[in-house]
Amino acid sequence: MSKLQPVRGTHDIYGDDARRMRHVVETFARVASTYGFEELATPIFEFTEVFKRPLGEASDIVSKEMYSFRDRGDEELTLRPEFTAGVARAFISGGMQQSTPCRFMSWGPVFRYERPQKGRYRQFHQLNAECLGPSDPATDVDMIALGYRTLMELGVAGDVVLNLNTLGDPDSRNAYRSALVEYFSDHRDALSEDSQRRLLTNPLRILDSKIEGDQAIVVGAPKLSGYLNDQSRDFFRTVTNGLERAGVPFVHNERLVRGLDYYTHTAFEFITEILGAQGTVIGGGRYDGLIKKLGGPPVAGVGWAGGIERLAMMLAETPTAVRPVFFLPMGDAALLEGFKICEELRGAGITVIADRTGNISKRMNRANKASARAALILGDDELSAGTIMVKNLDSGDQQQISIDGLAKHLKAQG
């Protein structure tokens, strides 16, 4: 490392990027509030066990992708690779089963040790929504609608397709899994090396293989929908009917699966074509087995996470920063009086930047570069008259305004 540079896969976020990401978070927080969600901020690290237990010791995620470390107290800790486990842990820690349903919204950094790509970083940021308690399919509809509305408010819904599937209840899921393993085992020699390995580790993922030879075999594979029991079928029908009634368009994608077995019923991803290989901008589903697996009560849950960087990249426009007013004092008396004037303006909600150095030409130049909407020039003449020169930087017009009425004047101008 010959230069000071950020750790691989991490970024300093500022300027346009920061504004775009902030817009994504603020939009989500506003939309989720209208569904009754409240913020839950969990720590960005937990005991490693919190993430390890639901995922399984041997999974790639645990062995390869977690940022784990031992602290000075000899505790095994891990930077969160996702929100759900931490939220579930908080639910258990706080004894919240007394107050279900719990609707939680969260956002912030998450960490995965992966090779960076477009839209995939080692430290990145997610939006997260979880609803804990309800096991009825109507909740799934609400959660998906929340995702869709967030995308609409961001103006990106038109570039995203909701892929929806059901994994069924545990019985249906296990029956399908067995059938799938049986089918693929019969075609084992024709499968790619990767998929032969998946047959042992995660057979459902073979459905998703990008290799042509695999796809030819997948076409003839048993369909999950053929293995759903009546209860699972009804559950899914209620979800799809509800989405249609709510006006949320979707496609039924039978190849959309989840590897881990605490997932049940609904699985969904909002996918875009415009971000390259990392096309999922929101992904989630129902995880009725998770909280119990973590050591808590048997409480159902459904949730999703959205990639803030990916959503920010999709925005058509960068939100503009607030246009400040520039305050330019000329001379010591004006500089001193300016402290009072600026504070009063800020108290009135006006963004004020005081530029006190250099000649006025230079300061006007800086005001212009900062996209200031007005320049306030205060010199000895104005001080003695109790006024201030207000120059509108869009029109170029300027006029003397009484200092007493300054805040009102600036607010009227917008």
Place this chain on the structure above:
RNA sequence: GCGGGUGUAGCUCAGUUGGUUAGAGUGCCAGAUUGUGAUUCUGGAUGUCGCGGGUUCAAGUCCCGUCACUCGCCCCA
């Protein structure tokens, strides 16, 4: 972890079959203009050519290694 592409000024990039002091645009700084911005004019500064090694009389240019970025694979919570 695996494979492809790319690293030259703050930014975007040029740089000939290896050749002497590495350029342009833009941005930045100063002046024309010490109470008035965007245009204009004049002047100015800025590079370990990603880093390390090798070949050569000579390397930004060729070779090897390494780091970073980027696109994809794997995996995906």
